[in-house]
Amino acid sequence: MVYLTRQEHFNAAHRLYNPAWDDAKNEAVFGKCANPNWHGHNYDLLVTVKAKPNYETGFVFDVKKLSTIIREHVTEKLDHKNLNEDVDFMQGKMCSTENLAIEIWKQLEPHIPAGIHLHCIKLYETPRIYVEYFGE
Numbered sequence: 001m002v003y004l005t006r007q008e009h010f011n012a013a014h015r016l017y018n019p020a021w022d023d024a025k026n027e028a029v030f031g032k033c034a035n036p037n038w039h040g041h042n043y044d045l046l047v048t049v050k051a052k053p054n055y056e057t058g059f060v061f062d063v064k065k066l067s068t069i070i071r072e073h074v075t076e077k078l079d080h081k082n083l084n085e086d087v088d089f090m091q092g093k094m095c096s097t098e099n100l101a102i103e104i105w106k107q108l109e110p111h112i113p114a115g116i117h118l119h120c121i122k123l124y125e126t127p128r129i130y131v132e133y134f135g136e
């Protein structure tokens with residue numbers, strides 16, 4: 001089994017705010033991330049798939065095709081968007097890096113061809129903050 005990773009990038013704005021709480025509690029829990037003026041991040045998205053390399057091509061999967069799938073189903077929906085307001089698959093969810101990684105998995109998994117397995121979504125919110133999701 002070989003693990004193949006494609007890195008993509010998007011910029012997006014968000015706010016960490018739980019509508020079930022008042023402003024004081026949101027500020028106590030989320031600090032400056034609850035600011036109503038939103039804030040943005042330069043996200044780096046690493047998508048890892050796994051399979052045995054094809055005997056004829058030597059590829060686990062063509063990374064150009066993987067990039068097209070990621071862009072079509074994920075990054076084009078997220079890039080330069082407000083995660084809280086503009087992104088259908090984040091509606092009603094807290095826009096944490098954790099939840100975003102889970103939802104990205106759900107968007108991508110149905111489009112990974114048979115015989116190739118989605119292994120990991122690694123999502124950097126900042127150069128110092130990232131999550132990894134393995135679909136469990």
Ligand SMILES: Nc1nc2c(c(=O)[nH]1)N=C([C@H](O)[C@H](O)COP(=O)(O)OP(=O)(O)OP(=O)(O)O)CN2
Nearest residue numbers: 016030032033039041095096097098125126128129
């Ligand atoms: N578990 C999580 N905690 C936090 C998340 C998250 O998604 N999951 N997100 C945030 C905010 O989005 C916040 O903006 C993070 O960025 P930043 O404040 O820049 O983070 P740093 O601590 O690296 O910034 P410094 O420059 O070091 O202050 C918060 N928590």
